[in-house]
Amino acid sequence: MVVANVCDNEMVSSTPIRASLDKRPEEVATMFDDVAPKYDVVNDVLSLGQTRRWRKIVFDAVGAVPGQRVLDLAAGTGTSSEPYADAGIDVVACDFSLGMLKVGKRRRPDIDFVAGDAMNLPFEDDSFDACTISFGLRNVNEPRKALAEMLRVTRPGGRIVVAEFSHPTVPVWRTMYTEYLMRALPAIARKVSSNPDAYVYLAESIRAWPNQDELAHWLQDAGWEDVAYRNLNGGIVAVHRGVKPLTDDAAASTARPAPAAR
Numbered sequence: 001m002v003v004a005n006v007c008d009n010e011m012v013s014s015t016p017i018r019a020s021l022d023k024r025p026e027e028v029a030t031m032f033d034d035v036a037p038k039y040d041v042v043n044d045v046l047s048l049g050q051t052r053r054w055r056k057i058v059f060d061a062v063g064a065v066p067g068q069r070v071l072d073l074a075a076g077t078g079t080s081s082e083p084y085a086d087a088g089i090d091v092v093a094c095d096f097s098l099g100m101l102k103v104g105k106r107r108r109p110d111i112d113f114v115a116g117d118a119m120n121l122p123f124e125d126d127s128f129d130a131c132t133i134s135f136g137l138r139n140v141n142e143p144r145k146a147l148a149e150m151l152r153v154t155r156p157g158g159r160i161v162v163a164e165f166s167h168p169t170v171p172v173w174r175t176m177y178t179e180y181l182m183r184a185l186p187a188i189a190r191k192v193s194s195n196p197d198a199y200v201y202l203a204e205s206i207r208a209w210p211n212q213d214e215l216a217h218w219l220q221d222a223g224w225e226d227v228a229y230r231n232l233n234g235g236i237v238a239v240h241r242g243v244k245p246l247t248d249d250a251a252a253s254t255a256r257p258a259p260a261a262r
């Protein structure tokens with residue numbers, strides 16, 4: 001596991017690699033190191049420009065305000081962290097690909113980039129008001145462990161928001177989308193990406209990912225409450241959210257009436 005500030009590390013050199021679906025963490029990190037320089041451009045092209053809209057919806061769902069601290073996990077180059085920084089919110093962009101973090105730090109030196117593994121976060125208990133992860137959970141070797149870690153570092157009453165590719169709910173749309181994923185996307189990636197195999201992995205990992213209801217159960221199993229989700233673009237993306245239960249003490253202090261003025 002890598003736990004250090006990104007500035008203290010050298011980029012991991014890599015040859016093009018495609019992670020297998022059982023997601024060995026080193027393979028995943030190396031694959032993202034490899035695509036890092038063109039990651040954001042390729043993302044915009046392959047999502048047909050939808051990522052900006054999705055990020056705005058995630059930002060609104062997190063609902064953070066200045067003065068609060070947000071963890072953007074699997075933040076990659078920090079594009080998913082930018083809306084928080086731009087709104088004056090204290091955001092920590094954490095990822096285990098040093099290549100992705102370096103590209104991000106170069107572009108946004110004002111954002112706090114931290115190298116760390118989602119399954120063993122280098123943060124204290126209850127230290128964030130909200131945690132979010134965009135298009136990252138699917139890549140984590142043990143996603144349920146990451147959901148539990150996010151619960152640990154979120155304060156009681158704090159929120160989680162997960163944005164991830166999911167499964168279109170209307171059959172015709174699902175068929176068209178599957179065609180795009182398995183045929184068009186790898187073909188476009190061959191033209192625009194330095195590591196097209198990474199995008200074959202992307203397509204396969206999206207197909208293998210649990211559906212909306214199953215992911216909601218994973219969140220509940222990890223201990224999150226009030227779990228709900230919203231489909232975007234007919235279910236191509238789902239945004240799940242939940243709340244960390246209040247401890248007995250925190251619940252009592254919220255419920256207790258304010259002392260009367262003397």
Ligand SMILES: C[S@@+](CC[C@H](N)C(=O)[O-])C[C@H]1O[C@@H](n2cnc3c(N)ncnc32)[C@H](O)[C@@H]1O
Nearest residue numbers: 032074075076080095096097117118134136139
């Ligand atoms: C598709 S990128 C998403 C980046 C960013 N959140 C965005 O929306 O553009 C997925 C990221 O997950 C990171 N990742 C995968 N497994 C991880 C783990 N165990 N710990 C930390 N980061 C991880 C990868 O390094 C990669 O940067």
